[in-house]
Amino acid sequence: MRKVRASELGSFNYCKRAWWYQQQNMPSENQGAMDAGSHEHREHNRGVKLAVFYKWLALAVLVLAIVLTIWILR
Numbered sequence: 001m002r003k004v005r006a007s008e009l010g011s012f013n014y015c016k017r018a019w020w021y022q023q024q025n026m027p028s029e030n031q032g033a034m035d036a037g038s039h040e041h042r043e044h045n046r047g048v049k050l051a052v053f054y055k056w057l058a059l060a061v062l063v064l065a066i067v068l069t070i071w072i073l074r
Helices: 006-014 016-023 031-073
Strands: none
Touching: 006 016
């Protein structure tokens, strides 16, 4: 008995025909669109990671500014 992955269940639940095609190892007819979608997801992920980095950088600069202000005013 083969193991069934959660992603396979999700694929079956979303579209039973697409799941069947995957089981038959049939290539997707919209591979170009799927590749473009994967590229868009990678670009979005990179933008999100950059935004998180800038958020932490801004917080570090703010903390440094507060520490330096307190140190100078002493």
